Amino acid sequence: MSGYDNNPFAEPSSDNPFNDPSVTQVTNSSIEPVDQYNPFPVPSTDSLASHTTPASTSPYQPAVLQPSTEPSPQATAAAAQANLLRQQEELERKAAELDRREREIQSRASTGKENNWPPLPKNFPIKPCFYQDFSEEIPSEYQRVCKMMYYLWMFNCVTLFLNLLACLALFTTSQDYGVDFGLSVLWLILFSPCSFICWYRPVYKAFKTDSSFSFFFFFFVFFCQVVIFIIQAVGIPKWGNSGWITSFTIIGTNKAVGAIMIIVAILFTMCAVLSIFLLKMVHSMYRRTGASFQKAQQEFSQGVLTSKTFQTAAASAASSAAQGTFQGNN
Template structure:
């Protein structure tokens, strides 16, 4: 009589998975990954805060204000305050602001030439161009360049919204100046074409330089405006976050480095 040598309770088709295992393991893994990403972001923010605190202490000891060079009022250092990955962008924006400042000077000189050529609107053009030079130069620095500088330095939503608001207005102003309507203080396209047809060679030449300047800084700012908007969306900034930052830090955060 033959007896079976195999275990009758043994199975050649053993279960591959534990029937008592939580079926949401995949979701748990995903959550763990997200928590790890959040933790890494928090560590990065802590590191950045420590770096800013060290830089603030360095500034306190060795002097804060270094800009503008001829009469220092604020501290401005892209290499020391802006994260390395964002330094090229902020450097380009600063260079475009310098182009704007130079264009405002050239635009005023062009309006002087327009007045000297006998234009009936020359007085209005010159007066407006002087006003642009006096007010647009500092306001553009304070209202759109400085906010985005602070935005990339502190990575706070409030500064991005300030930049988008005032930077958008400046883009519209640039288009207005490129057109060059007579008596508006702009030596743009229309004024320059009229100078060539008169002809008034000095006004035409300087007006051409001014027009190119308006185009360069306007197109450049429009290009970087889109890049900054994409970064802003990817960083998850929101109006609610901006309100919280304003309530927490107040307006004084605009002038402080920490």
């Protein structure tokens, strides 16, 4: 009878395709259908409040104007003023150094320091003629050059003495070379003290007192000394110098004497080279001291007018002229 209880007009379940379990599972699920799916869902405000997205950093930085490197007029004026102040301080320092040296010299003169050059024994009948102290009288920047000039003078004296011995050895070989030996003795006696007084002491005084006149006097005399060194190194025969010409002339006849004269010729050549080198060094320092020819003229005129010898001679000449005029009128 159960077969009669069913609706005869209902569709059989086996004929309905939507009664398939797989279809009914999809239709009864909570998944939204395709036509209602929104690919851009509205985000919840809670997520926006809890999470913030940082701003993206661009690899390109904005252009920034670089400040100008040119100094301003105020900075230029300040630099110029600082330079002037530095130069003024340097001049004041030099002036203070000159005043200090002058006071030391005056104090030395007042205390009566004895001369110490040449260094002679106390019981020697001849006393020292000059006072010389590089550390006391010469500024530190000039001491090296001044000492080199002193060593050059001593080296020249030793060379002149060896030249005398070489000419004596030459004179022993032949009496015809007696003139060379006599002149070598004269050069030793003449050039040793004259070179000390005429060019070494002036350069020593120039460095000590910054005297323009002493510098000019030194340059004139020392240039003549350089010429003499060159002549002595050349060795002109019959001039009393064991130079290169005389040495090569003698070495053919007497090798021993020729060798001695070649050694002396080398020493004369070294004197000439060193003198030229030192002349350039002194001239470069002279240009930095601010000396000039006008200052040399002023120092010379002031030195002559303030000299006691000149004043005495001028007074004597004036009195003699006055007496002559008075006697002539009578």
